[in-house]
Amino acid sequence: LMFHISSGSYRVLDIDYAYQSITLHDPHMSTCETIVLGGKGNGFEAEDWRAPYFNPTSDNVFMLIGCSPKSPIFQGFPEKKLPCHNISGMSCEEYMSCPAWDTVGYRQPSLSSGSGPAMCCAVGFESVKAINLSKLECEGYSSAYNLAPLKLRGPSDWAYGIRVKYELQGSDAFCRACVATSGTCGYESVDSGGLRHVCICDHHNSTTNCDSVDRPTGASSTIP
Template sequence: MSLKRSSSSFFIFLFSFFFLSSHVSSQACQKTCGQIPIKYPLGTGSGCGDPRFTRYITCDPDQQTLTLTTHTGSYPITSVDYAKQEIYVTDPSMSTCACTRPSHGFGLDWDAPFSFHDDTVFTLLDCSVDESPVFTPLSNGSGRVSLCDRQSSSICTFLYSNCRAISLINLQVSTCCVYVPLDLGPSFEMDLNKLKCSSYSGFYNLGPGQESHPENWNYGIALKYKFNVFDEYPGVCGSCERSNGACGFNTQSSSFVCNCPGGINTTSDCFFLYNSASILVPWFSSKHHSHTSTISSQIINLY
């Protein structure tokens, strides 16, 4: 081997060593947050997931808790169903069958990439029959009529009679109002101060035969999301995740990047990774085998 070739090989080795050493770090976009798997469009921090979701969903690195934040507060995310594109959150101030507490309500930002799931039902608790706008005075002044969902009035009966936490307060069923998300209006706002109600309860997926058992209801709020206007999962993201990468974006241009183990970003996928010996090797896949074998042999031949 000539001195010139030997020097070139040594230079390439040093370059590879220092370049790769600078990238030896944990993957910037994490695959989990606590017990919840993280997949597109969600992310664990800036530059991870879909940029439309970043300002609303975050992962606390210390507590490892996934949180949804809106203009009304921050709410823990209990689970995510990626197949159905559903997110389930809970409000610590929400009243349940086990505990009744005062609350400020819940609302979604008008430009958020979420909407209420059809199965989500809100029940306003302890509303003022005389002052709450959900009870409208009759034109003849003979009383007030409820603007609530009358077909679901049985939900109030079950809550007020079968829940010990509510029955102990001796609230009247007439002060309860079933308030479905469509009634929240275009701003998706539930302001309990304006509604003159002391608290609310949210639940979803009651399930057959569970309507009369509020102690078994799924308390929380179910949301749904879309990937984009056409609700199409981006193919480039699928390739990235199959190669053990995490879908993200360039924080300056918002263009797609694939975040690979070691903190390296690419514009496609992570099928090519650096091993601990600082030699470029493929992320093995039958689809890329012939191409990566050629590249690997070319790099090894440099030394």
């Protein structure tokens, strides 16, 4: 299952209906085993109409790698008060202890590639609103999230991916009616550029429930 937004295409790793979230995989995202540079990563940037109800969760950390001193990330902040910080118990200090950093020539204890800004800057999505490597002038990025109530032992135990929270107004009542008729709650795009609820049934989709003969047409369905 693939998910497509303005910043790129992502493989869906997991759908958590209880917490209304999905986990996405970007093949050009760095992990603890692989560092990907060259600005190849998709990052994460949703369309304006999608952004109000589809954003990375607060426990998701984006670690921006090799950003230019002129990057918007570092503009408007005193040198000792950069926006880089620990997110949900995960930090660049820990991330740069990963063995993959040996392959690119950077290791702890120094996070800086010289006199410029830190080689790695950990930020939450709310502080930047969009992870666009070209606009942020960064060479790469990693994304991880932490669902455990306890602090993980290290970056090798982190869950890598982009965990995104979705929200559709009025979805609870619609989904209950859909599931009660053996359907799967989802949504579909419409010609006007927005979304509407859809009940995904065995042999058809419906805008009400699987007992209805109503079948939406001309749009592609997605399980949230």
